[in-house]
Amino acid sequence: xxxxxxxxxxxxxxxxxxxxxxxxxxxxxxxxxxxxxxxxxxxxxxxxxxxxxxxxxxxxxxxxxxxxxxxxxxxxxxxxxxxxxxxxxxxxxxxxxxxxxxxxxxxxxxxxxxxxxxxxxxxxxxxxxxxxxxxxxxxxxxxxxxxxxxxxxxxxxxxxxxxxxxxxxxxxxxxxxxxxxxxxxxxxxxxxxxxxxxxxxxxxxxxxxxxxxxxxxxxxxxxxxxxxxxxxxxxxxxxxx
Amino acid sequence: xxxxxxxxxxxxxxxxxxxxxxxxxxxxxxxxxxxxxxxxxxxxxxxxxxxxxxxxxxxxxxxxxxxxxxxxxxxxxxxxxxxxxxxxxxxxxxxxxxxxxxxxxxxxxxxxxxxxxxxxxxxxxxxxxxxxxxxxxxxxxxxxxxxxxxxxxxxxxxxxxxxxxxxxxxxxxxxxxxxxxxxxxxxxxxxxxxxxxxxxxxxxxxxxxxxxxxxxxxxxxxxxxxxxxxxxx
Numbered sequence: 205x206x207x208x209x210x211x212x213x214x215x216x217x218x219x220x221x222x223x224x225x226x227x228x229x230x231x232x233x234x235x236x237x238x239x240x241x242x243x244x245x246x247x248x249x250x251x252x253x254x255x256x257x258x259x260x261x262x263x264x265x266x267x268x269x270x271x272x273x274x275x276x277x278x279x280x281x282x283x284x285x286x287x288x289x290x291x292x293x294x295x296x297x298x299x300x301x302x303x304x305x306x307x308x309x310x311x312x313x314x315x316x317x318x319x320x321x322x323x324x325x326x327x328x329x330x331x332x333x334x335x336x337x338x339x340x341x342x343x344x345x346x347x348x349x350x351x352x353x354x355x356x357x358x359x360x361x362x363x364x365x366x367x368x369x370x371x372x373x374x375x376x377x378x379x380x381x382x383x384x385x386x387x388x389x390x391x392x393x394x395x396x397x398x399x400x401x402x403x404x405x406x407x408x409x410x411x412x413x414x415x416x417x418x419x420x421x422x423x424x425x426x427x428x429x430x431x432x433x434x435x436x437x438x439x440x441x442x443x444x445x
Numbered sequence: 446x447x448x449x450x451x452x453x454x455x456x457x458x459x460x461x462x463x464x465x466x467x468x469x470x471x472x473x474x475x476x477x478x479x480x481x482x483x484x485x486x487x488x489x490x491x492x493x494x495x496x497x498x499x500x501x502x503x504x505x506x507x508x509x510x511x512x513x514x515x516x517x518x519x520x521x522x523x524x525x526x527x528x529x530x531x532x533x534x535x536x537x538x539x540x541x542x543x544x545x546x547x548x549x550x551x552x553x554x555x556x557x558x559x560x561x562x563x564x565x566x567x568x569x570x571x572x573x574x575x576x577x578x579x580x581x582x583x584x585x586x587x588x589x590x591x592x593x594x595x596x597x598x599x600x601x602x603x604x605x606x607x608x609x610x611x612x613x614x615x616x617x618x619x620x621x622x623x624x625x626x627x628x629x630x631x632x633x634x635x636x637x638x639x640x641x642x643x644x645x646x647x648x649x650x651x652x653x654x655x656x657x658x659x660x661x662x663x664x665x666x667x668x669x670x671x672x673x674x675x676x677x678x
Binding site: 317323324335341 | 481482501502503504505518519520521522526531537538539540541543544547548571572578579580581582583584585586587588589592593619620621622623624
């Protein structure tokens with residue numbers, strides 16, 4: 205069976221990423237691939253179309269980690285597809301929202317379940333689906349509608365991206381992945397939803413056969429590269445007071 | 446000076462009070478989703494005997510209290526990315542399965558924050574601009590939940606900071622869903638939303654139905670069983 209490439213560093217893992225890619229970025233607080241995002245930040249890659257739950261903010265962490273918000277702030281993200289493109293509270297300011305407002309970055313705002321399902325469908329070989337979410341709202345503007353059993357649905361098209369960055373708890377050399385608790389979120393879906401899936405792993409990568417096949421969340425056949433998070437890498441967020 | 450101005454300064458129910466009033470209304474065994482913001486407070490006021498199961502968009506099915514300090518597991522958060530604890534019997538699924546459960550209508554109710562609610566059950570909670578559509582806003586899972594939960598309850602302030610009503614004949618802001626709200630809980634009372642009408646079911650302590658109607662931007666029916674809100678024990 206084809207094995208994923210095990211990279212020696214985060215920099216190596218992102219070294220051949222070209223400009224202009226569509227990139228899946230999972231995470232919902234926990235489960236964000238901060239090490240790969242930081243390594244990408246340290247390249248010159250630009251014109252990214254990011255698919256992400258929220259556009260976020262530049263990282264406020266003092267440990268050097270970067271987020272998608274840092275790439276956005278540098279003008280290296282051409283477009284975002286997200287469920288949050290602006291802060292929910294009008295009093296909050298956001299660089300990303302200001303860039304969208306002034307036309308410096310393109311945006312596509314979608315309901316969160318639709319975002320998840322669009323990538324799930326893409327990774328499952330399904331080109332489009334119908335959902336009731338967003339019917340009768342601005343997000344359904346211009347999209348095909350169809351009635352089933354007396355209810356109106358909107359058609360949403362699948363997303364199959366060029367790259368996905370994934371954050372896993374455990375992995376084996378076959379690329380099989382296990383996620384921990386709510387750090388799972390978008391990770392298994394996004395791991396399936398791209399041509400090139402790169403995974404940062406918290407625990408030491410174990411030999412194939414050591415993880416129980418019954419407990420694998422993502423099969424290794426969809427994984428292209430694995431990289432161990434180094435001891436001085438970015439692990440979990442520090443609990444807030 | 447209008448009546449609305451003279452009563453605008455009266456004391457209203459606190460967010461905790463409203464949260465407790467909402468929590469009290471959950472029938473036993475309901476599967477409940479709490480939206481980001483004010484609604485997350487509701488979880489702190491359910492009684493264990495109610496056996497409520499709280500779900501969160503990020504795939505957490507069965508969480509309890511909001512935690513802080515060093516007792517948290519950094520990999521367990523709710524939809525507001527607040528650290529929470531898992532209850533016995535909890536399950537965690539990925540985001541697509543989480544929304545599969547939402548879309549198939551598993552949630553008996555979703556309690557969502559709200560800027561405006563209209564008498565037709567439409568409501569607005571994701572965008573404060575009425576300008577040209579520019580793909581800016583914060584939807585999160587609200588549209589999926591609003592379209593698919595069995596009931597939608599909104600938790601909100603009755604008026605804007607300037608005193609304008611948030612209960613309206615028609616939403617002015619872009620809607621989250623064109624229908625679906627069945628109950629509105631504000632700092633002035635409890636309202637049912639049915640057949641294109643608001644009905645006052647309970648009023649805040651110290652307020653009269655007439656005063657509340659004066660601060661409401663749509664016709665307000667008064668329930669024949671209307672009473673003062675009792676702070677739940």
